[in-house]
Amino acid sequence: MISLAGRDILHGWGRFLLTGVGLGLLIGVTLSMAGIYRGMVDDANVLIESSGADLWVVQQGTLGPYAEPSSIYEDTYRGIRGMQGVARAANVTYLTMQVRYADRDVRAMVVGVVPGGAGEPGQPGFLVAGRHLIGSRYEAVADVKTGFSLGDTVTIRRNRYRVVGLTRRMVSSGGDPMIFIPLKEAQQAQFLKDNDALLQQRRRTEANPLFNRPSVPGLLEAVIASQTTNSYVNAVLVQMKPGYDPDVVAENIQRWKRLQVYTRPQMRTILVDKLIATSAKQIGMFLVILSIVSAAIVAFIIYTMTMAKIREIAVLKLIGTRNRVIASMILQQALGLGAIGFVVGKIAATLWSPFFPRYVLLEPGDAVRGFVAVMVISVLASILAITAALKVDPAEAIGG
Amino acid sequence: MLRLFAVLVPLLLLFFYVALRSGPLAPVPVTVVMVETKQIRPVLFGIGTLEAKYAYRIGSVTSGRIKLIKVDVGDVVHAGQVVGEIDPVDLDERMSAQLSVIKRAEALIRSAQAQFRDANARKTFATGQAKRYGLLQSARAVSAESAEAKHQEAEIARASASSAEAGVHAARQEFASLKAEYQGLVKQRHNLLLLAPVDGLVTARNAEPGNTVLAGQTVIEMINPRSLWIDVRFDQLQSADLKAALPARITLRSRPGHIFSGLVERLEPLADRITEELLAKVVFSVLPEPLPPVGELCEVTVSLPPLQALPVVPNASVHRVDGRLGVWIIEGSGLRFAEVRTGMADRDGNLQILRGLQAGARVVVYSKSALHAGSRITILNSNRKELTL
Numbered sequence: 001m002i003s004l005a006g007r008d009i010l011h012g013w014g015r016f017l018l019t020g021v022g023l024g025l026l027i028g029v030t031l032s033m034a035g036i037y038r039g040m041v042d043d044a045n046v047l048i049e050s051s052g053a054d055l056w057v058v059q060q061g062t063l064g065p066y067a068e069p070s071s072i073y074e075d076t077y078r079g080i081r082g083m084q085g086v087a088r089a090a091n092v093t094y095l096t097m098q099v100r101y102a103d104r105d106v107r108a109m110v111v112g113v114v115p116g117g118a119g120e121p122g123q124p125g126f127l128v129a130g131r132h133l134i135g136s137r138y139e140a141v142a143d144v145k146t147g148f149s150l151g152d153t154v155t156i157r158r159n160r161y162r163v164v165g166l167t168r169r170m171v172s173s174g175g176d177p178m179i180f181i182p183l184k185e186a187q188q189a190q191f192l193k194d195n196d197a198l199l200q201q202r203r204r205t206e207a208n209p210l211f212n213r214p215s216v217p218g219l220l221e222a223v224i225a226s227q228t229t230n231s232y233v234n235a236v237l238v239q240m241k242p243g244y245d246p247d248v249v250a251e252n253i254q255r256w257k258r259l260q261v262y263t264r265p266q267m268r269t270i271l272v273d274k275l276i277a278t279s280a281k282q283i284g285m286f287l288v289i290l291s292i293v294s295a296a297i298v299a300f301i302i303y304t305m306t307m308a309k310i311r312e313i314a315v316l317k318l319i320g321t322r323n324r325v326i327a328s329m330i331l332q333q334a335l336g337l338g339a340i341g342f343v344v345g346k347i348a349a350t351l352w353s354p355f356f357p358r359y360v361l362l363e364p365g366d367a368v369r370g371f372v373a374v375m376v377i378s379v380l381a382s383i384l385a386i387t388a389a390l391k392v393d394p395a396e397a398i399g400g
Numbered sequence: 401m402l403r404l405f406a407v408l409v410p411l412l413l414l415f416f417y418v419a420l421r422s423g424p425l426a427p428v429p430v431t432v433v434m435v436e437t438k439q440i441r442p443v444l445f446g447i448g449t450l451e452a453k454y455a456y457r458i459g460s461v462t463s464g465r466i467k468l469i470k471v472d473v474g475d476v477v478h479a480g481q482v483v484g485e486i487d488p489v490d491l492d493e494r495m496s497a498q499l500s501v502i503k504r505a506e507a508l509i510r511s512a513q514a515q516f517r518d519a520n521a522r523k524t525f526a527t528g529q530a531k532r533y534g535l536l537q538s539a540r541a542v543s544a545e546s547a548e549a550k551h552q553e554a555e556i557a558r559a560s561a562s563s564a565e566a567g568v569h570a571a572r573q574e575f576a577s578l579k580a581e582y583q584g585l586v587k588q589r590h591n592l593l594l595l596a597p598v599d600g601l602v603t604a605r606n607a608e609p610g611n612t613v614l615a616g617q618t619v620i621e622m623i624n625p626r627s628l629w630i631d632v633r634f635d636q637l638q639s640a641d642l643k644a645a646l647p648a649r650i651t652l653r654s655r656p657g658h659i660f661s662g663l664v665e666r667l668e669p670l671a672d673r674i675t676e677e678l679l680a681k682v683v684f685s686v687l688p689e690p691l692p693p694v695g696e697l698c699e700v701t702v703s704l705p706p707l708q709a710l711p712v713v714p715n716a717s718v719h720r721v722d723g724r725l726g727v728w729i730i731e732g733s734g735l736r737f738a739e740v741r742t743g744m745a746d747r748d749g750n751l752q753i754l755r756g757l758q759a760g761a762r763v764v765v766y767s768k769s770a771l772h773a774g775s776r777i778t779i780l781n782s783n784r785k786e787l788t789l
Contacts, residue, residue, distance in 0.1 A: 128768060131714060131748070184675075217617050346418065346419065351418070
């Protein structure tokens with residue numbers, strides 16, 4: 001038995017293929033949109049993974065350090081390190097800011113980590129070039145997305161840092177690439193005002209008779225010195241000894257240290273459900289609309305393709321072809337169109353995804369789901385055309 | 401038909417290539433390095449400010465008003481040079497009054513001496529008379545009454561002479577006391593002068609003539625510019641071998657390209673409890689010319705003695721997986737995670753491996769994404785030391 005659908009496609013294969021490609025580009029957009037959503041979620045997950053922490057210890061009553069500002073004393077970690085079940089604890093600071101390089105600036109999340117220990121919490125997990133921070137100061141490890149390369153000198157606040165290492169996929173939940181610098185400088189960067197502001201602050205302190213007492217020499221200097229130090233960090237990252245329950249350790253720290261502690265699942269909830277919830281919904285809404293539009297376009301294409309050969313279908317009916325054969329021809333064409341569209345869409349999405357400014361994650365699972373959805377949509381879309389084809393009067397073949 | 405396949409087949413091939421070469425199914429490009437046994441020389445990096453070893457704060461010991469300041473910031477002064485003066489108020493007048501009192505005391509001494517001479521003369525005469533009358537009485541030429549009267553006169557004259565002598569002594573003591581008092585005033589007057597204790601450079605002028613200063617308040621600050629050193633802070637991490645006499649390289653913030661050589665002069669016995677840093681003093685081998693300003697930020701790199709040869713890997717190859725620190729070893733075409741214990745690191749990021757790795761093993765240095773035991777990898781050309789994946 002000859003394939004009616006195949007014959008028909010071969011008859012006008014160029015047009016069929018072009019239609020498939022056009023549909024494919026639309027499907028590519030839909031897949032990319034799903035990829036963008038997945039990328040956002042992945043950014044949040046990667047932030048959790050890259051910190052290397054099992055627990056986040058932050059200021060009481062805050063959702064820090066990513067979703068809300070938090071500040072705790074820098075020596076808090078000592079007490080936490082002594083708690084049962086804690087293997088390692090490290091201070092960390094996060095600050096999203098513009099990092100200047102030559103005559104441009106890059107939006108980045110500056111992460112202050114305790115240098116020296118490879119594999120310590122907060123350190124970048126892997127590098128693509130260079131080396132980790134060692135005890136040195138004024139060095140930085142940057143994500144390749146910043147566009148920096150090894151040996152570049154970047155300016156963060158008043159200090160200049162030499163890029164000694166490059167890493168990948170170290171981004172904030174907002175998709176900004178990370179730059180790792182030693183903790184002490186990061187504390188300064190977070191706190192340090194510009195020179196003019198410092199000068200004005202000094203002047204204001206000098207003008208305050210409470211601080212500038214003639215009878216107490218040295219008081220003014222002491223006050224100014226105390227104003228220009230920062231003994232705060234944003235969070236303490238905790239890695240646990242194996243065999244301990246994170247919830248129990250978190251509960252202990254919360255109870256005895258009077259601090260807020262988040263475990264990995266809680267942090268994921270904060271990042272995914274709270275921080276990116278609105279933008280995720282936005283993208284989800286757009287994804288739904290795109291799917292509906294794609295389905296409608298497939299339906300119209302199949303319908304117009306069927307309508308274009310309505311006379312031939314009438315002839316088929318006239319010569320006694322069964323309805324099933326005609327329906328299967330239309331269905332096969334719809335599925336073929338869907339398949340070509342999917343293949344083109346997947347290729348297009350993969351090819352253009354690296355050019356997106358934010359990370360686009362195309363998961364194989366999504367591709368499979370997308371394929372099933374395209375096929376289902378094609379089937380549903382062909383129903384309209386099949387109904388129209390089956391309703392056609394065989395007399396039309398010889399009529400007007 | 402053929403033409404359709406000519407389009408469809410490449411499309412399908414491209415599709416499978418894209419599906420397998422991107423996303424989670426794609427192999428991870430990695431670079432590999434051979435573990436070497438070699439000596440490393442750890443370095444410590446510190447940050448500090450330029451300070452003067454000897455800094456002087458010159459101030460008044462009494463409260464008062466500044467009369468004059470003779471020097472300005474940047475002036476070179478010599479030991480003993482008067483740099484300023486506190487207004488003496490009435491001290492000069494009190495001194496000239498005291499001088500008059502001293503002169504009066506001198507006159508009083510002379511007067512007492514004259515009285516003493518007068519009393520002495522009377523005493524000599526009365527004693528002679530008493531002696532003569534004594535002889536006359538023994539010859540019964542005068543009455544006993546007359547002889548006794550002369551004897552009494554002689555006694556009175558002796559007592560007057562003693563009193564006059566004591567008067568001279570008292571006048572001398574009075575003179576000495578007044579003179580000492582005057583010298584005290586002179587010293588007080590001298591104390592109002594602000595003097596440079598050593599040869600040095602004036603760094604601050606904190607008060608101006610007419611200002612009132614408290615006792616102890618600093619008026620002029622000066623340093624000995626030859627005694628510049630750097631107050632350096634080193635992170636306590638890996639600083640076990642830091643000690644005095646180690647060579648240091650110093651970079652001043654104002655001269656970033658220039659490296660000065662120096663020496664660790666001493667390691668402070670007290671570390672900073674809050675910042676977790678060690679404090680040390682580093683001196684220049686040769687002082688930079690022109691002298692950098694005190695308080696300038698300096699970076700100091702101290703080279704520690706070389707360590708014994710051990711297997712060494714780049715620190716980028718060390719990862720923590722499931723709480724264990726280790727490296728990814730290439731075995732055949734697969735990966736194995738080997739737990740290691742790490743030692744010291746040097747400035748180039750070479751890390752000693754104390755346990756868990758032998759020289760000659762091939763370990764992953766850079767990877768395009770995080771690795772796990774089942775990761776498919778492609779090894780890129782690792783001849784280049786640094787390769788951006």
